[in-house]
Amino acid sequence: MSFRAIALAACLLPGIATASAGWTTRVDEEQGLPVVSKGGVAALTSSFAFWSKGWAWAAQPTHFNVIGPYRYTVTGRNEALALNLTAQVNKPSPTALRWQFDLSAQKTMPDAIGGGIVFKFDLAALGAELGEPELLPGNGGWRWGRADGTYFEMRFDPALPRIHFERGQKSEIRALFYDGAIREGTRRYVATLRASGDGQVEASIPERFGLPDMATWPSDILDWRTSPVDLSFLNAAEKPAGKHGFLTVVQDKLIFEDGTEVRFWGTNLSGPALFQTSRKGVREQARRLSQLGFNLVRLHHHDSLWVAPNIFGARGVTDTRSLDQRLLDQLDWWIKCLRDEGIYLWLDLHVGRQLKRGDGITDFDEISRGRATTDLKGYNYVNASIREAMKRFNEAYVSHLNSHTGLRYKDDPAIAAMLLTNENDVTHHFGNALLPDKAVPRHSAIYMSEAAAFAKKHDLPRDATWRSWEHGPSKLFLNDLEFRFNREMIAHLRSLGVKVPIVTTSTWGRNTLASLPALTAGDIVDVHAYGGVNELEKSPLVGPNLMHWMASAQVAGKPLSVSEWNVERFPVPDRHAIPLYIAAYGRLQSWNAVVQYAYAQRAPDSPTTASNWHAFNDPALLGTLPAAALLYRRGDVQSARLTYLLALSKEQFFGQPISPDHSAALRTIAEQHRLLIALPQVTELSWLAPAKHPQGVTISDPHRPLVDPEAHAASSDTGELRRNWQEGFFTIDTPRTQAAMGWIGGRQIRLSSIEVSSSLPNATVAVQSLDHKPISESRKILISLGARSLPTSTGELPFRSEPVAGRLVIRAQKGLRLFKNTSTREEPISVTFASGEYRILLDKDIGTYWLVLQ
Numbered sequence: 001m002s003f004r005a006i007a008l009a010a011c012l013l014p015g016i017a018t019a020s021a022g023w024t025t026r027v028d029e030e031q032g033l034p035v036v037s038k039g040g041v042a043a044l045t046s047s048f049a050f051w052s053k054g055w056a057w058a059a060q061p062t063h064f065n066v067i068g069p070y071r072y073t074v075t076g077r078n079e080a081l082a083l084n085l086t087a088q089v090n091k092p093s094p095t096a097l098r099w100q101f102d103l104s105a106q107k108t109m110p111d112a113i114g115g116g117i118v119f120k121f122d123l124a125a126l127g128a129e130l131g132e133p134e135l136l137p138g139n140g141g142w143r144w145g146r147a148d149g150t151y152f153e154m155r156f157d158p159a160l161p162r163i164h165f166e167r168g169q170k171s172e173i174r175a176l177f178y179d180g181a182i183r184e185g186t187r188r189y190v191a192t193l194r195a196s197g198d199g200q201v202e203a204s205i206p207e208r209f210g211l212p213d214m215a216t217w218p219s220d221i222l223d224w225r226t227s228p229v230d231l232s233f234l235n236a237a238e239k240p241a242g243k244h245g246f247l248t249v250v251q252d253k254l255i256f257e258d259g260t261e262v263r264f265w266g267t268n269l270s271g272p273a274l275f276q277t278s279r280k281g282v283r284e285q286a287r288r289l290s291q292l293g294f295n296l297v298r299l300h301h302h303d304s305l306w307v308a309p310n311i312f313g314a315r316g317v318t319d320t321r322s323l324d325q326r327l328l329d330q331l332d333w334w335i336k337c338l339r340d341e342g343i344y345l346w347l348d349l350h351v352g353r354q355l356k357r358g359d360g361i362t363d364f365d366e367i368s369r370g371r372a373t374t375d376l377k378g379y380n381y382v383n384a385s386i387r388e389a390m391k392r393f394n395e396a397y398v399s400h401l402n403s404h405t406g407l408r409y410k411d412d413p414a415i416a417a418m419l420l421t422n423e424n425d426v427t428h429h430f431g432n433a434l435l436p437d438k439a440v441p442r443h444s445a446i447y448m449s450e451a452a453a454f455a456k457k458h459d460l461p462r463d464a465t466w467r468s469w470e471h472g473p474s475k476l477f478l479n480d481l482e483f484r485f486n487r488e489m490i491a492h493l494r495s496l497g498v499k500v501p502i503v504t505t506s507t508w509g510r511n512t513l514a515s516l517p518a519l520t521a522g523d524i525v526d527v528h529a530y531g532g533v534n535e536l537e538k539s540p541l542v543g544p545n546l547m548h549w550m551a552s553a554q555v556a557g558k559p560l561s562v563s564e565w566n567v568e569r570f571p572v573p574d575r576h577a578i579p580l581y582i583a584a585y586g587r588l589q590s591w592n593a594v595v596q597y598a599y600a601q602r603a604p605d606s607p608t609t610a611s612n613w614h615a616f617n618d619p620a621l622l623g624t625l626p627a628a629a630l631l632y633r634r635g636d637v638q639s640a641r642l643t644y645l646l647a648l649s650k651e652q653f654f655g656q657p658i659s660p661d662h663s664a665a666l667r668t669i670a671e672q673h674r675l676l677i678a679l680p681q682v683t684e685l686s687w688l689a690p691a692k693h694p695q696g697v698t699i700s701d702p703h704r705p706l707v708d709p710e711a712h713a714a715s716s717d718t719g720e721l722r723r724n725w726q727e728g729f730f731t732i733d734t735p736r737t738q739a740a741m742g743w744i745g746g747r748q749i750r751l752s753s754i755e756v757s758s759s760l761p762n763a764t765v766a767v768q769s770l771d772h773k774p775i776s777e778s779r780k781i782l783i784s785l786g787a788r789s790l791p792t793s794t795g796e797l798p799f800r801s802e803p804v805a806g807r808l809v810i811r812a813q814k815g816l817r818l819f820k821n822t823s824t825r826e827e828p829i830s831v832t833f834a835s836g837e838y839r840i841l842l843d844k845d846i847g848t849y850w851l852v853l854q
Helices: 003-012 123-130 205-209 272-276 279-291 325-340 364-368 384-398 430-434 441-457 462-466 473-496 513-519 546-551 575-588 625-634 650-655 664-672
Strands: 023-027 034-038 041-051 063-068 071-078 083-093 096-105 114-121 141-145 151-157 162-165 172-179 185-195 199-201 247-250 253-256 264-270 296-300 344-348 354-356 373-375 415-419 525-531 560-567 593-600 643-647 674-678 697-699 713-715 721-724 729-733 737-742 748-750 754-758 763-769 781-786 789-793 796-801 806-811 818-821 826-829 832-834 837-842 850-853
Touching (some): 264 625, 272 325, 272 593, 279 325, 296 593, 364 373, 430 441, 513 525, 546 560, 575 721, 575 737, 575 763, 625 737, 664 674, 737 754, 754 763
Parallel strands (some): 264 593, 560 593
Antiparallel strands (some): 034 041, 041 114, 063 071, 071 083, 083 096, 141 151, 151 185, 729 737, 737 763, 748 754, 789 796, 806 837, 818 826
């Protein structure tokens, strides 16, 4: 995008940083297409979609450019279809946006499927208010809303060749510029999105964040080999990891054999980073991970096909029966170096393993469809030979002797947990792979037979029991099917001598609560949650942000781990605000493990790329990840004073979709109190044991919000956390950690011991004691800053980091000096002290995100 143009827009749009509590429309900064939101929650998203012959995906890259206030261009070339696309976008009125699309086909593609724009409507969150969208007559567009209330209307001129609901689902409309063959020549369509009077047009995300004058921003403020702060004292008592004995689960707590309770703040090492990092680099990064405050590392994507080599060896191996000893030694070295630093390990047993013909899988050709490899997800629940292949891997993996520690993985107390299978549930996602229409007849036959037997045993309607996409009896059956797989795999691991807690799979990808029962076969319930830009703006009265998904996975009586969290698409401009936000709620909600994804997905020896999966060289994330680690590990935020238990009937829990998408109660409870989910006792699932849970408030209405429907902010019941979703900022106010983040620009934020005044629209400022005393009494205080860090171009280094500008006041003991932590040294900088206050001027010349007052 044009940064000069964004600067022009920012200068001409005063107050654009302010969010709206009502309905808004804006242009998406990725593809330049419409987004409709309410209270910061996207109700409508849209994207380009084109297909060539045989429904082969024809990627449509786009370049979005801001040329002035509410004036944009979109350009892109579709190589597969020899098609050039341009669009001019403007705002003809306060409640309308207009696109002029020009398409130029360089040649005729007679066998193409065609393409255009896909509109997706979030009916789960906002369908009750706006109803279902309707198609306008004559392929003229669509309309969504109430005639006597809020509505949105998209009209195309001339009419499109075709516009339709995809597979009859009212949540997705496909508006096609080409329906079938693409003829050489040009086409022009003008599309206008109009809203009723309360649907105001909002500035695009780049305009709201303002001028990214990257030429003046410092580069390389983060040294990827050393830590900008040293929190290794948090792990000093743990060296080597495992000294307290094996990890155990006692009700909803994680406790070592010697009685020591633990909470884990972790990250992921993924794929090539596991196998291609040098010995020296592993030792160096293990030390750095400890300094950054981590005490858990998950080893992930060890088995995935895209990782070459992976745990099975080079890409050309003909089966996945044997583990490569040289590559196992690479994992051994990571484990040894991490445990030496007091860092525990989480081992995944299956992530992305692709079965091969040489693996001897029954009916391999059916599920591989002629390919040399096939995914096992979903099929493992009905194919016994796949389960046996997984058991063979598990036995070889957990019984492997680490030559650097002298311990087999199953006998190493530094390995804290193991995961059976990553993102592989049958209750929501992969049950559909087994249906009769999926062209896997022998697998479908087993699935249908299992469903029929379950229906007969429990006197359930047979047709409803196998229909995996529907709530009702199918969710009972699918939980039982998944549970039986989990029980078999766990029993096998225990027979091998595995002692540590076992996790089955995760609730992820917008699973409903009906996916939780099967997960309780494991010792810990796990969740994955990903967000996007402006998570702090999302109103819990309207829809969820990523924290709500985490909180809604906490089953009464079970520990909760969050083994993946992040925001995307990279580089999300306000990602600096997320670590402290998640850490604070992790403590408020008493989560047991919180694990960021990912520290590194490529070898961190010599970083050559910027990525969402490379926190190790990302100044925006590492600006605040250490602060988050300190808050979480030290328990600076109190646990919630009140616990709310959502206790639904069998009919509510299994018979309808209930999730943060649907439930205002889930979202609003999590903002203020501890949230627990009570699983209903049902005769069909005799293994679903009643759980003990703390006393608290029991509620049974998932749709009733627990804040005023007109509220624009909420505080934790401890008074320490406060989020204003209308203004899009969040504060933490505890004796040892005080912070403000999000859209704090132009405000004066006063907390117990600090005052923050930022002239930067969106930033994070965090102040923490490093000697465990309250800030007001501390002799060593860490100041962590966060703002945009952008790669020079997409995925390319170096990062340039936006200076945090403004004023910071800290009320603390007299006699402290201020230093800035750069990549090479601590450098003193001036600070004013008067009337018990340190007054620090934050400006572009500081050149770092880490300061220490000591």
